[in-house]
Amino acid sequence: MKKIVNPKYQSIVPLLQGLIDPVAFEERGEVLYDIRNKVKRFSVDGVEVVVKRYGRITAFNRLMYSTFRKSKAIRAYQNALRLAELGIDTPEGVAVLETYKYGLLHHSFFISLCTSDRSLSFLRDFDVSNQTLHPLLDALVAWLVEIHNKGVYHQDLNVGNILYREHPSGGFSFQLIDNNRMKFYQELSLEMRLKNLRRISDNVDLLNYILKRYAELLHLDSNEIQLRGCFYLLMFEAKQYAKRKLKCKWLKHDKRF
DSSP states (O other), X not given: OEEEEOGGGGGGHHHHHHHTSXXXXXXXXXXXXXXXXXXXXXXXXTEEEEEEEOOOOOHHHHHHHHHTSOOHHHHHHHHHHHHHHTTOOOOOEEEEEEEEETTEEEEEEEEEEOOOOEEXXXXXXXXXXOGGGHHHHHHHHHHHHHHHHTTEEETTOSGGGEEEEEOTTSOEEEEEOOTTSEXXXXXXXXXXXXXXXXXXXXXXXXXXXXXXXXXXHTTOOHHHHHHHHHHHHHHHXXXXXXXXXXXXXXXXXXHHO
């Protein structure tokens, strides 16, 4: 087993190692997500943690992650540290645990503190006429500008990977999750910013609202920004559609032989 541990949580590592036993992981804890990767919540010696087990690894990636590349779990942990350094909120990393079989990576686990913040996934059904959501969206856009100004490029930036909290005194705060695919730059160009926003949601009303507010905060022409942002979304969806068609064609071909 390979492990990376936040020194603050060194004392609970033996208990964490017990959690990732295949039987214990399946039978204990509360399932939070189970599509491709599996995410569960556990209480460990009074500490609420979230354990993410990354999904099936291809033979090629087992070799790559065991020799040349960092696993998704290690990248998630290190990116969480980098975000914290930049003052961007994300659930605190507790540990990375990796199991090996025949010298190759078998499973990787990223463990973080549990958060009470809620997902913004419900915004996928956003109706622009619902003005009660505008304060939340305006705060979200200001936060998106902030993380972009700090050079953060989350490669799967969408409302499902952003958590929020409404404060009793007013205002909102946000957390970034699913951080294994990220890049950090000194500066993001406008093109990079808009390409990053294109996956925020496939709800065009929501995307247009975000692009409009984003442009206003940067003192840019909102019509031009909305047009460019929607163009990047269409290009991205066309590329994804082509990939799916190619994959389906390959699978049909494979069945014939």
